Amino acid sequence: MSSQATVHSIDALKELRTALALYGDDTLGALGAVEAEVRRTMRWLQDERPYYWQEQIKRRREQVALAKSELFRRQLQKRPDYTPPMSEQKENVRKAEASLQDAEKRLAMVRKWQPLYKQAVLEYHASIQRLKDLSAGDVPRAVNLLTRLIDALEAYLRVAPPSGLGLEPGTATSAAPASFVSIATDILDADAAAPADVTPAAAEKETIGEENAASEGAASIVNHEEGTDSAGQPA
Numbered sequence: 001m002s003s004q005a006t007v008h009s010i011d012a013l014k015e016l017r018t019a020l021a022l023y024g025d026d027t028l029g030a031l032g033a034v035e036a037e038v039r040r041t042m043r044w045l046q047d048e049r050p051y052y053w054q055e056q057i058k059r060r061r062e063q064v065a066l067a068k069s070e071l072f073r074r075q076l077q078k079r080p081d082y083t084p085p086m087s088e089q090k091e092n093v094r095k096a097e098a099s100l101q102d103a104e105k106r107l108a109m110v111r112k113w114q115p116l117y118k119q120a121v122l123e124y125h126a127s128i129q130r131l132k133d134l135s136a137g138d139v140p141r142a143v144n145l146l147t148r149l150i151d152a153l154e155a156y157l158r159v160a161p162p163s164g165l166g167l168e169p170g171t172a173t174s175a176a177p178a179s180f181v182s183i184a185t186d187i188l189d190a191d192a193a194a195p196a197d198v199t200p201a202a203a204e205k206e207t208i209g210e211e212n213a214a215s216e217g218a219a220s221i222v223n224h225e226e227g228t229d230s231a232g233q234p235a
Helices: 010-076 087-158 178-193 200-226
Strands: none
Touching: 010 087
């Protein structure tokens, strides 16, 4: 097995990690919304609708009784020579009875759908269990694994490549050579010893001389470091 790793794009891994995290959150959010709707429908079917239709049956039975009492009072007014109109009362009784039958039918339908809905909910939960486990467990673990891989790759890329200079560790930087320190000290001492009433021309001439001296000193230090003399020949 090769000990080298070829890294093409860490950004692609980061995008995959983000997509996985969003997929897990969106999936769990959608499943949560469906679960809330399932519970709401279950409560509506198990509690609200039966109570509503039971109350409706009570009220409609009262309406049937009221309509029949009105019809009965009209029938009491009937005499051998007089028959009161009763078509309206009969129609009211018919409508009240039809309304009562509708409520009873709807209550029976609700009770019929209760076990069917429970079975459908159980089948739904069984069908989404794998998806739920995947989104709640496998996806977060995959995101954590990608995070560790990305951190390891970034740490790998931060490792400095070999310089190729053959320098031992700790020798890349060093203190300034003593010759530089001596030249700087001489220049500072010369500035401190200069008289205050020096003319501009004399000051400029002295500055040029100091610059030349500094250049010669720097050149000698470079030659000394390279192992050559002032003519460029090996020392």
